[in-house]
Amino acid sequence: MNTLPIDLYKVIEYGLGGDTWQEFIDRYKEKYDLLQIDGFEFEATKLDYTFSQLITSLGVKTLPAYVDPESPGYEAALGELEGRTGNIPTQKKFYRLNRVTVRQQLQLLQRVGMSALTEEMQNVFLGLLDESADGLIGSYYNALTHQRMRIVSTGKFIIDTDNNPRGLKGITIDFNIPENHYQVLAGTSRWWTKDEHIPANQGSASDPIMDVKNRVKEIRRKYHYLGKIRMELAQDLWDDLMTHTTVLKRIGHSLYPTVTDDSTVIANAQNEDEDRLKAIFKKLVKVDEIVPRDSYAFVDKPGKDADGQPDLITEQVENFKATNIAFIPVGQIGTIQGVEPLTLGYEANKVASYDGGRLKLTQRANPETHSIYIESEAAQMCVPRMPQYMFISTVTV
Numbered sequence: 001m002n003t004l005p006i007d008l009y010k011v012i013e014y015g016l017g018g019d020t021w022q023e024f025i026d027r028y029k030e031k032y033d034l035l036q037i038d039g040f041e042f043e044a045t046k047l048d049y050t051f052s053q054l055i056t057s058l059g060v061k062t063l064p065a066y067v068d069p070e071s072p073g074y075e076a077a078l079g080e081l082e083g084r085t086g087n088i089p090t091q092k093k094f095y096r097l098n099r100v101t102v103r104q105q106l107q108l109l110q111r112v113g114m115s116a117l118t119e120e121m122q123n124v125f126l127g128l129l130d131e132s133a134d135g136l137i138g139s140y141y142n143a144l145t146h147q148r149m150r151i152v153s154t155g156k157f158i159i160d161t162d163n164n165p166r167g168l169k170g171i172t173i174d175f176n177i178p179e180n181h182y183q184v185l186a187g188t189s190r191w192w193t194k195d196e197h198i199p200a201n202q203g204s205a206s207d208p209i210m211d212v213k214n215r216v217k218e219i220r221r222k223y224h225y226l227g228k229i230r231m232e233l234a235q236d237l238w239d240d241l242m243t244h245t246t247v248l249k250r251i252g253h254s255l256y257p258t259v260t261d262d263s264t265v266i267a268n269a270q271n272e273d274e275d276r277l278k279a280i281f282k283k284l285v286k287v288d289e290i291v292p293r294d295s296y297a298f299v300d301k302p303g304k305d306a307d308g309q310p311d312l313i314t315e316q317v318e319n320f321k322a323t324n325i326a327f328i329p330v331g332q333i334g335t336i337q338g339v340e341p342l343t344l345g346y347e348a349n350k351v352a353s354y355d356g357g358r359l360k361l362t363q364r365a366n367p368e369t370h371s372i373y374i375e376s377e378a379a380q381m382c383v384p385r386m387p388q389y390m391f392i393s394t395v396t397v
Contacts, residue, residue: 028133
């Protein structure tokens with residue numbers, strides 16, 4: 001029987017179909033080319049694992065002083081420019097190519113040698129490599145989306161059990177949003193007083209349209225933000241908001257001013273097109289954009305499979321905080337900062353760079369366990385640069 005040793009890296013090369021590892025990874029650029037992290041743009045990679053937050057104050061345009069013709073004018077107050085720094089956490093993940101499938105193919109190769117590497121077998125390995133590479137690149141982008149949504153909806157990025165069950169915990173990255181920019185509705189003023197958002201659980205003193213309208217007025221008059229305002233919230237909260245009877249009543253009376261019966265206008269509003277409801281809500285509260293966020297993250301955590309055996313299970317995690325509404329400037333509000341991870345100790349042809357080197361994908365074969373690993377590493381952080389114009393309201397439970 002032929003028992004020639006098998007080069008696991010050679011198996012990967014055959015699976016790549018003649019491409020180099022870098023050429024294989026470059027194929028994914030087109031797939032993810034349209035993905036955007038709203039309001040955040042990539043900076044060039046850094047040399048160290050710290051982010052710098054350059055906070056600029058736009059300032060209000062104050063009136064000039066009235067003086068006599070011969071007197072000089074008075075100096076204008078300059079906007080503040082403040083720099084702060086923090087640490088960028090590193091994220092890593094790996095795929096171990098399907099153990100059973102790989103072992104079956106390797107046993108065949110062990111018996112008859114590399115001549116057994118048929119096109120069908122090559123496609124098996126290609127599929128496994130594609131699953132791994134695509135999964136790691138997708139995870140990289142999902143991590144940035146998760147960061148962006150959590151930061152905008154909570155003002156911080158917290159690494160803990162819910163979003164990092166197998167890694168670091170209890171880490172809070174604060175982006176210096178002033179404490180008085182956070183609002184928490186309490187008691188019967190909350191839009192709903194229980195987590196089931198039905199009319200019976202509405203706060204008896206709740207008035208979502210007036211709450212948002214007053215919040216926007218405060219942002220304009222007290223905090224002197226005069227640019228365009230975007231209101232962001234979770235899609236589920238937006239859907240629930242469009243069933244809140246106080247909201248429907250206000251919109252209904254706006255649509256049907258000649259109808260005086262509340263129950264009639266509520267019923268009429270319930271049958272309106274969602275885009276029309278959104279347009280009227282936006283007009284009533286005086287925001288420029290309303291963006292419901294319908295996205296979730298998923299994490300792998302220790303658990304048990306269907307047979308009760310220890311295994312990794314996948315669990316859904318919210319991206320945008322479901323109880324909160326964010327008010328942010330329209331346009332760019334920050335940058336994505338990070339480093340190009342080091343890959344010392346790897347052969348050059350076992351390393352691929354993605355997204356300008358922000359993500360590294362490496363191959364590693366372990367002959368002792370007949371395993372092939374595809375590993376990723378990235379260290380990137382969404383960093384707001386206008387925290388003084390970011391506002392967060394917690395409106396429900």
